[in-house]
Structure formats: C-alpha cells, structure tokens
Amino acid sequence: MQTPIDRCSISAMNWLEITHENETRHPLPASGIFIIGRAPDCSLRILEPGVSRNHASIQQRGGADWIRDLSSSNGTWLIGEGVPPRKLTDETSLRSGDRIRIGSVELVYHQALPDTLADGRWSEVSKIGSGGMGEVFRASDRDLGCLVAVKKIRSEDGDPSGLLQRLHAREAAIGRGIDHPNVVRVLDDGIVDGSSVQVMEWVGGGDLSRSIQKTARDPSVGLEMIRQIALGLTAAHESGVVHADLKPGNILIVGQQIELGLGSDIFEGEQHEPVDLERESARIDQ
Structure with missing residues (x-):
C-alpha cells in the first residue's frame, strides 16, 4: 500500500526570462500567439541587433508551448540541456530550461516553477x-x-x-x-x-528527436544505441514489464552518453494488472 509523502503545492506558470535581466519574467499566455521581435505590437519587444520585426512565435497547444521561427533574417536558435545549439526549421516544443537565441539576445524558457513541490523534501x-x-x-x-x-x-x-x-x-x-x-x-x-x-x-539531457539527423549520419552510434536499448528492454521484460512506446522523443542524450527513456500505458486483460514504467534507459559510454 502506498503511504502519504507530503502535501504538494504545484502552481502552473510558463514564462520567458532574458538572461541579462535579473529575475524579469515575461509570462506566456495560455491561449493565443506570443510574438517576439522588434515591431511595436510584439508581445515581447526586443530592440537588439539581429532581431527581426516579427522574429519568432510561441503558442500553447496540447499542454506544451511550441516555438516557431517566423522567417527571420538571422534565424532562431534552440539550446537544450546537453544538446548543441540548433537552428529551428520546424515548430518545436519547449522544455523547461531550454535557451532560445534570437539575434544577440538569449532567452530562457521556464515551465511551472514553484518554490517547492512538498514541505521541505x-x-x-x-x-x-x-x-x-x-x-x-x-x-x-x-x-x-x-x-x-x-x-x-x-x-x-x-x-x-x-x-x-x-x-x-x-x-x-x-x-x-x-x-x-x-x-x-x-x-x-x-x-x-x-x-x-x-x-x-534523474536522467538529464535532450532527446534524439532534437538531433536525429546528426545521429543518423553515424551508423556505429545507431547500432550501439540499439544494442543498449535491447539490453534495457530485456531486463524489463525479465521483470514482467512489456513496453510499447519506442520513439526518438524517448531516447535521451546526456553528454557523450545516449539513454533511452520510455513512457507508455499498457493495459492487459483482467487477469493481469496494467504496468506503466515511466522511464527505462539505454546508456552508451562513448
């Protein structure tokens, strides 16, 4: 039987922070489109070199904030934890701690950052x-x-x-x-x-969906990743866990390690209770 841990107090607020502005929050709306650029009517106006009039947009959809470059002159760059900077070409979901480079300015995306999750723990x-x-x-x-x-x-x-x-x-x-x-x-x-x-x-780092093209260029990395994934899945299967959600978004890259995080909901017949193993990981020591 599960026992109470501590009461939880979680508040939801997503915002952007400009790195050179101390503790200045720019809240993101729960609906509508948040525009970043130099134009006077932008949601967040940045008068810095390299910033286009309408540079990038952020829109909440499906419980996540999605960022898109608006055909800016210098592009919008995304820097995730443990992931090299990459220039946005498609709409991309943001994760807490992601850094966004627009011209000479760097923004940090924050998602639901309360002071505490529980009383003291x-x-x-x-x-x-x-x-x-x-x-x-x-x-x-x-x-x-x-x-x-x-x-x-x-x-x-x-x-x-x-x-x-x-x-x-x-x-x-x-x-x-x-x-x-x-x-x-x-x-x-x-x-x-x-x-x-x-x-x-805790397993930090970005996921393979953010760097899949780079990984695909090196077959040896892909083969080693598959080998490590198989080892992790075998260990889970031997404990009675069956998983059904292998995808690039669940493969984590941490420094020079590649890890697989899996999340699925597996509902079997009445004689077997469902098992949801939030994360498994395949680690590769380079």
Missing part, C-alpha cells in the same frame, strides 16, 4: 513534461541528497476504489526491483494530494 523544482498519465518534475531531493524526477500521476475521479493507485504502487514496486545500468531506477513512491507519486533517478 523537494526544492529547485521545475516541470519538465506532461502527458496523459500526469506530470513530471525535476527536483532536488533532501532525503536522497540528489536530483530526481518526480512523476505525479493524474488523479482519476472515476477511481473510487483506488484501483489505479494500487496499480501504480505495483508499477513502482516492479521498477524498484529492476537493477540494471540501462534502466532508470525507481527510488520512492507514495501519495500526494490523493495522487500517486513516483520518485525516479
């Missing part, structure tokens, strides 16, 4: 993603003494019997039982404000 919290199952936060864990990923499972009003909570508790127990260098560890679990919470090993 977690600090330096930032939201790094959300989906059908819930939200994932990066935080510094006082009890564990390290950075962690905190997955807060979305509460289900139609679950009065607590079935989903029991299933997620089982999922966490299975995750803790997998001890393999290619699988991200589950460190703790519990209940926060009636929602299941899992505390996992």
Whole structure:
C-alpha cells in the first residue's frame, strides 16, 4: 500500500526570462500567439541587433508551448540541456530550461516553477513534461541528497476504489526491483494530494528527436544505441514489464552518453494488472 509523502503545492506558470535581466519574467499566455521581435505590437519587444520585426512565435497547444521561427533574417536558435545549439526549421516544443537565441539576445524558457513541490523534501523544482498519465518534475531531493524526477500521476475521479493507485504502487514496486545500468531506477513512491507519486533517478539531457539527423549520419552510434536499448528492454521484460512506446522523443542524450527513456500505458486483460514504467534507459559510454 502506498503511504502519504507530503502535501504538494504545484502552481502552473510558463514564462520567458532574458538572461541579462535579473529575475524579469515575461509570462506566456495560455491561449493565443506570443510574438517576439522588434515591431511595436510584439508581445515581447526586443530592440537588439539581429532581431527581426516579427522574429519568432510561441503558442500553447496540447499542454506544451511550441516555438516557431517566423522567417527571420538571422534565424532562431534552440539550446537544450546537453544538446548543441540548433537552428529551428520546424515548430518545436519547449522544455523547461531550454535557451532560445534570437539575434544577440538569449532567452530562457521556464515551465511551472514553484518554490517547492512538498514541505521541505523537494526544492529547485521545475516541470519538465506532461502527458496523459500526469506530470513530471525535476527536483532536488533532501532525503536522497540528489536530483530526481518526480512523476505525479493524474488523479482519476472515476477511481473510487483506488484501483489505479494500487496499480501504480505495483508499477513502482516492479521498477524498484529492476537493477540494471540501462534502466532508470525507481527510488520512492507514495501519495500526494490523493495522487500517486513516483520518485525516479534523474536522467538529464535532450532527446534524439532534437538531433536525429546528426545521429543518423553515424551508423556505429545507431547500432550501439540499439544494442543498449535491447539490453534495457530485456531486463524489463525479465521483470514482467512489456513496453510499447519506442520513439526518438524517448531516447535521451546526456553528454557523450545516449539513454533511452520510455513512457507508455499498457493495459492487459483482467487477469493481469496494467504496468506503466515511466522511464527505462539505454546508456552508451562513448
């Protein structure tokens, strides 16, 4: 049975910060289009060299903020954690901590950054993603003494019997039982404000979808990545976990390591409870 951890206080606010402006927040709207550029009617007006009149736009859609270059003269550059700068050619979703270079100006994107996730245990919290199952936060864990990923499972009003909570508790127990260098560890679990919470090993870095063209040019890297992915999946399968969501967006790149993070919801027949293993990882030592 899961036990309460601490009450959770999560506020949602997405904003941009210009690096040379101390603690100045430029809030992003929940609807509409946020335009960055030199023009007087821009949502964020930047009068700096290399900035076009209408340089880039940000729009919230599907629970994420998407950035697009508006055919600017000098381009819009995105710098993710552990990922080299890249010039935007297509609309791209933003992640907390991403840096955006527009002309000579650098912006930092922040997503749902409250002061604390729980009373005293977690600090330096930032939201790094959300989906059908819930939200994932990066935080510094006082009890564990390290950075962690905190997955807060979305509460289900139609679950009065607590079935989903029991299933997620089982999922966490299975995750803790997998001890393999290619699988991200589950460190703790519990209940926060009636929602299941899992505390996992933190795996930083960008994902393969942001640098897939570069990786595709080196077959040896691709082959080694596939080998490591297979090792991680084998370890999970041997523990009774079946996964069904392999995609570039779940393959993480950290420095000179390549890691696979998987997230899926697998619902089997009534005799088998569903298992959702939020992250597995395939690591490659270069």
